[in-house]
Amino acid sequence: MTVQVLIHNDVLEKIAEQKISYLSFWFTDIFGELHSMSMPSYAIDKNAFSDGFEKLDASSIRGFSSVNKSDMILKPDPETFRILPPDYDQRRKNARMFCNIYQENTNESSRFSRDSRAVVEMAEKQTREFGITHTFWGPEVEFFVFDSISVYPSQYGATHSYGGSGYSIESAESPWTKNISTAIDIKEGYYPSQPKDTMSSLRKDICDDLYDYFGIKVEAEHHEVATSGQSEINLHYDRMLPTADAVTTTKNIVKVKSKRQNKVATFMSKPIYGDNASAMHMHQSLWNEDTNLVYEPNDSQANLSQMGRYYIGGLLDHASSICAISNPTTNSYKRLVPDFEAPVNVCWGIGNRSAAIRIPMYMNSHGKSKRIEYRVPDPTSNIYLLEAALLLAGLDGIRRKIDPGDPVEHNIYKLTPEQKRNYGIRSLPQSLKEALDSLGSDNKFLASAFSTDLLDAYCESKYKEHRIFSQTPTAWEVSMYADI
Known part of the structure; x- marks a missing residue:
């Protein structure tokens, strides 16, 4: 199977073309444990990639947030779209995307500081002053x-x-x-x-x-x-x-x-x-x-x-x-x-x-x-x-x-x-x-x-x-x- 790097509308086309039933949205907590939330493919539209999903109760994830500051947004990264192997679900076809985590909205200033992917991205930016691309x-x-x-x-x-x-x-x-x-x-x-x-x-x-x-x-x-x-x-x-x-x-x-x-x-x-x-x-x-x-x-x-x-x-x-x-x-x-x-x-x-x-x-x-x-x-x-x-x-x-x-x-x-x-x-x-x-x-x-x-x-x-x-x-x- 050939893997393609997709963005935005390409993902929606791929979902329809491959008859994907469910999308699983992956993220890790601060200890590296993988978490997943799934949605039926008919519930996904182009706004998901700009607005994200208001689906995360961060107080229920170990090390994330308190109950009074628990509403967070999962924003899928379209470049990580991949069809999952049959071992994940032998009855239907699924795909996954990694998500970035935001507070309040999906502006970069609202990125959740305990989002592990955000930590990598911030660290990588530090290489520029050393002439490292x-x-x-x-x-x-x-x-x-x-x-x-x-x-x-x-x-x-x-x-x-x-x-x-x-x-x-x-x-x-x-x-x-x-x-x-x-x-x-x-x-x-x-x-x-x-x-x-x-x-x-x-x-x-x-x-x-x-x-x-x-x-x-x-x-x-x-x-x-x-x-x-x-x-x-x-x-x-x-x-x-x-x-x-x-x-x-x-x-x-x-x-x-x-x-x-x-x-x-x-x-x-x-x-x-x-x-x-x-x-x-x-x-x-x-x-x-x-x-x-x-x-x-x-x-x-x-x-x-x-x-x-x-x-x-x-x-x-x-x-x-x-x-x-x-x-x-x-x-x-x-x-x-x-x-x-x-x-x-x-x-x-x-x-x-x-x-x-x-x-x-x-x-x-x-x-x-x-x-x-x-x-x-x-x-x-x-x-x-x-x-x-x-x-x-x-x-x-x-x-x-x-x-x-x-x-x-x-x-x-x-x-x-x-x-x-x-x-x-x-x-x-x-x-x-x-x-x-x-x-x-x-x-x-x-x-x-x-x-x-x-x-x-x-x-x-x-x-x-x-x-x-x-x-x-x-x-x-x-x-x-x-x-x-």
Whole structure:
């Protein structure tokens, strides 16, 4: 199926031509969760693209607005019109558009400050003063697909009628399965062949739909290192907003297609103790028209420009506070531990996967492919806020000429504390609370795109998550301490 970029009247023509029954209007909250409202196609006219829909009760969306300031407008972006795959509705033909969110009217001055797409657009405008015409982003989206997850939740422990709390994971690939032909041991899931890779067909189905229906190009798909269906889809690089929309679409279709096959997909970073967790590495490059500003052919170390080094300096300088956005759950910090291919230390390296920032060395002298890979984020992050935070941190590094120091060549996991001090390597936060505290003291670099009320609402909710987590006894604690 050929995907066309449409505007205004073209969308209405496409709806009639393709006999679309319903239009779904998508938007995300400040935590990146996708929301949708649908309308029959006969209820859509050209005024929808100028006036929007008075259909949003913002007080019912977590982190959006209070009940006394809840009326908001959803204005569809016609360029994001796409026909949805049959897995979304097998009885009728549907399409979707992403929406921008407004207060009172659809003048730009009325744009809702907690609209994630607005944050990306505002951040991208800051590139102009640096001679940057656009940026490219290439995310690696990792996730697990299980046969089932059974959760036994209870905030009251064993006194509750549910009989306590805990969870179990079932997967044909799990080492605890009895099916030896598909079992993958802990940390042995990288690039297995069939039949052990039971997710191969599902991943290909997902990638086909991403391209055929959404026009989202995929560079590669494969099984990841962990057992139990850990997968990765590498999206082809694109500009900021299309990339963020693509990641949101990818996460949704992964869940929808998994559900259709009676499986459950999760972007939770670390669901399995002792195994690798899911990341979302972000590749970034800066451009002036056709010139890659990160590339410098005369640089002997990594063909990296001075602007690129300053950009890295900004990312490293703000890495701790960015963690509140890039790693936004209590579970995120169970991934950021040594020896699981996840970064723990704030430094950069050339082809070094133990560093927070890696300069890929494939095709090193090829200017078009020169990029900076930020390895800290995981897929629970709001991709819109993440892109904006990374860009603004990097631009702050360019503005302030922050030197990132020399690249670290060693396996950083093996360095002693004294060696790390000598290299000037500090550690990333070890908990969500530490990250939020860092964001509270280091957020001025975000001010051009992140409103104070957005950051306040975001941090308030995340601090609450941490408090509940820290006060809730776990099954591990009960088994460890109950007989004391």
